[in-house]
């Protein structure tokens with residue numbers, strides 16, 4: 001069965017990302033996959049309307065990866081899809097798979113990324129230091145024993161199994177206790193049944209007892225920010241939004257580089273992986289225990305800090321700071337909130353880069369990254385968004401990169417102590433924006449060099465995007481298309 005599964009993955013990648021010319025050479029694979037698609041598993045046959053939560057420890061270095069089971073839980077209603085049990089989104093570094101034990105049939109899968117997977121690219125991991133992180137996958141609750149598999153992409157982007165364990169859903173080894181907590185749960189937007197909608201859960205971190213009102217104000221603000229941004233603006237009716245008023249012992253979150261330590265309930269911390277503005281949390285079990293009462297598809301932690309920071313890991317978690325402590329947060333946090341959700345909800349890559357970094361280890365140039373919005377043009381010289389390209393456009397697309405890089409370099413070298421600092425900064429920003437707002441490239445989809453942290457060899461779909469520039473600009477057409485596909489996955 002696993003062999004067939006690999007063929008299926010190959011075909012999915014072909015269908016989504018290869019050029020039409022190359023597609024014609026893959027007829028055999030497509031025929032094989034069609035047979036598999038007709039045998040679509042039925043939700044009622046295999047699953048109950050409950051959630052199977054599998055917690056495990058993910059350990060190792062950059063080169064080694066070890067999984068060990070922590071605990072299997074039965075949780076509340078299943079909020080995810082009942083119609084697309086075999087997911088064809090092709091997103092994520094890892095894939096969780098459930099196989100029926102009796103027939104070996106694949107009955108459910110979904111892609112995801114993990115903090116461990118990202119940590120593997122850090123110097124600490126490359127230097128052979130071992131670390132352990134706690135992770136959770138959530139699946140529909142099977143009626144009969146299943147084999148649970150975690151697969152990871154190989155260099156050709158096919159998912160290959162790297163860990164498996166068996167789960168008997170009716171055994172005493174499944175923890176069925178219902179978690180309790182004292183925190184208030186609010187359904188901020190109610191558009192219908194969880195399994196027919198995208199259920200977004202936002203939890204507060206670093207809010208002290210006397211800051212509940214602030215949490216409510218912040219939630220209201222960021223829900224508005226999200227649903228003012230296309231394509232979310234036209235898909236609001238496809239979402240339910242929940243929030244949990246988690247109360248922390250102290251206001252704020254940890255900032256190790258400033259020796260600031262707070263008793264915040266969900267463990268969000270600045271300087272994750274020792275990066276200044278990167279905010280993640282290692283308190284996965286605690287977060288999942290609290291969240292378990294709500295049916296959720298996507299998880300967001302809004303942390304109470306005026307200092308810029310955030311993070312987003314696909315199908316895992318997003319974090320964002322709340323902005324200025326006054327009532328109205330600044331636009332920087334509005335930008336971050338939607339940008340990080342682009343990572344965590346739709347698996348979008350960062351499209352920005354620094355001209356000083358020509359190449360990096362994150363995306364080797366001889367491999368095609370799986371992320372939907374960056375390409376190294378490894379497949380027939382075509383981007384994976386070939387079906388959205390503006391006709392007649394040159395690939396790569398000329399966009400004034402040399403001038404942009406030189407202006408960006410000057411802006412980076414500006415110092416607060418410079419004479420006329422503010423004036424110079426403003427003038428540079430205006431010149432940079434003039435390039436990014438060029439009329440002839442508005443709404444155009446091509447291949448713009450510079451993306452995925454690399455100045456050369458990696459291309460993004462449009463001149464500007466919420467994943468490219470630190471501004472409240474809209475997502476580019478390719479990112480919008482991906483977000484819509486993910487929304488459709490949950491609701492259709």
Ligand SMILES: [Zn+2]
Nearest residue numbers: 373465476479
């Ligand atoms: Zn984009």
